[in-house]
Amino acid sequence: MKWLSISCAWLKQGIVLTLTLFVTGFVTGAFATDTIRYLPVKEPKDKYPFELVQFVLSKLDKSYDYTAVEFEQMSVNRQISELNSGQISFVNFATNEDIESQLRPIRIPILKGLLGHRIFIIRNGDQHRFANINSLTELKQLSAGQGRFWSDTNVLKSAGLTTVDPVKYFSLFHMLEGGRFDYFPRAVHEPFSEIASRPELNLAVEPKLMLVYPLPMYIFVSKNNEQLAQDIEQGFEMAIADGSFDQWFFAHPLIQDVLDKVKIAERTVLRINNPHLPAATPLHRKELWLDTETL
Numbered sequence: 001m002k003w004l005s006i007s008c009a010w011l012k013q014g015i016v017l018t019l020t021l022f023v024t025g026f027v028t029g030a031f032a033t034d035t036i037r038y039l040p041v042k043e044p045k046d047k048y049p050f051e052l053v054q055f056v057l058s059k060l061d062k063s064y065d066y067t068a069v070e071f072e073q074m075s076v077n078r079q080i081s082e083l084n085s086g087q088i089s090f091v092n093f094a095t096n097e098d099i100e101s102q103l104r105p106i107r108i109p110i111l112k113g114l115l116g117h118r119i120f121i122i123r124n125g126d127q128h129r130f131a132n133i134n135s136l137t138e139l140k141q142l143s144a145g146q147g148r149f150w151s152d153t154n155v156l157k158s159a160g161l162t163t164v165d166p167v168k169y170f171s172l173f174h175m176l177e178g179g180r181f182d183y184f185p186r187a188v189h190e191p192f193s194e195i196a197s198r199p200e201l202n203l204a205v206e207p208k209l210m211l212v213y214p215l216p217m218y219i220f221v222s223k224n225n226e227q228l229a230q231d232i233e234q235g236f237e238m239a240i241a242d243g244s245f246d247q248w249f250f251a252h253p254l255i256q257d258v259l260d261k262v263k264i265a266e267r268t269v270l271r272i273n274n275p276h277l278p279a280a281t282p283l284h285r286k287e288l289w290l291d292t293e294t295l
Contacts, residue, residue: 034228036089039079040068045193048254049092052110053219055248056235073170076149084222090232094151095218097278104223107282108236109216111189112249112290116152116215116274118185119262120206121195123177130183130206136160136270139209142182145172151276155213156185159272177201185211189258210267213274216281240287264292 036057038050050066057064069088079091080102093099094115095107109115122130133139140160146153148165156163164181166172173194176184183206186194191205221229239245249255282288 034062035065035067036228037067037069037087038090039071039074039088043193043197045189045254048189048252049090049110049217049219051252052248053090053232056232056239056245059235059238059244060231062231075167083220084224086222086224089225089228090219090221092217092219094215095278095281096151096154096276099151099220100278100280102223103220104226104229106219106221106229106233106236107216107280108218108233108240109282109288110219111187111217112288113214113216114189114255114258114290115187115217116213117188117264117292118152118211118213119188119191119267120183120185120209120211121173121176121191121203122183122206123179124202124204126182127204127206127208130209133209134268136272139211139270145176145181145184147172152185152213152215154276155215155272155274158275159213161272173198173201173203177203188262188264189254192257192261207263208268209270210262210264211270211272213272214277214281214283215274259295264295 036053038053041047041050054064054066071082074082076093076099079088079093080099082088083091083103091103092110095105099105120130129142136159140162143162143164144156145164145166146156147169148167153163153165162181164175166175172184175181184191188210195201195203195205219232221232236245239248277283
């Protein structure tokens with residue numbers, strides 16, 4: 001019966017080894033740290049999406065590492081490609097049907113809809129051309145500039161606004177100064193830092209008008225990374241439910257600076273429709289959108 005004793009000994013060792021590997025794997029999985037690969041940014045206004053992702057993921061009982069991935073300035077299509085290849089973990093875009101067909105959206109507007117509240121960069125000294133505009137018909141006498149592949153470009157064109165649309169973002173500032181178009185509509189959080197970082201250009205923020213249309217900016221991840229999408233979604237919904245997202249939003253330096261500088265209540269509002277919104281846009285969830293009339 002000696003062989004039986006040996007076999008039992010090996011069986012016991014095998015069971016112990018199996019249990020050890022199972023427990024080790026369980027513990028490792030329980031304390032695993034996921035890595036979020038993100039694109040570093042230069043302008044302060046562009047740090048907001050990354051800081052928001054950090055905030056909502058902090059709501060979960062889960063650990064994350066954040067690694068900056070150095071790339072040169074990338075087009076929307078290049079960002080989509082890098083996201084789907086796993087080189088980066090998330091991007092933030094104004095939504096449209098084409099982008100939503102390629103990526104997995106987290107359908108919560110990260111700026112509470114402020115992306116669709118547009119004020120204008122104009123040539124310094126041109127304010128008299130805007131001072132008496134009080135209607136969309138009057139604004140149509142001037143021409144706008146927008147990026148060719150931006151979601152809001154089609155919104156402006158659908159509203160009948162003459163729009164010049166070069167491919168490169170950086171060229172828009174030089175084209176505006178050079179008289180190729182009359183105004184550059186920017187989301188309320190964008191123009192002040194953009195002008196400040198280009199002191200060589202004779203540009204200014206137009207102080208009277210605000211063009212408004214529904215245009216949410218979302219966080220997007222790859223359709224192959226559903227777990228990250230669910231984590232961001234869950235953390236976001238938790239922050240909305242407990243009120244901490246509103247607290248974080250209004251305390252964020254970018255939002256405080258915007259509301260102080262833009263003076264929304266003093267502006268003439270021109271509203272246009274956005275016929276290009278995907279059907280799943282959560283317009284019915286009022287808690288996700290900023291009501292500027294209460295500011």
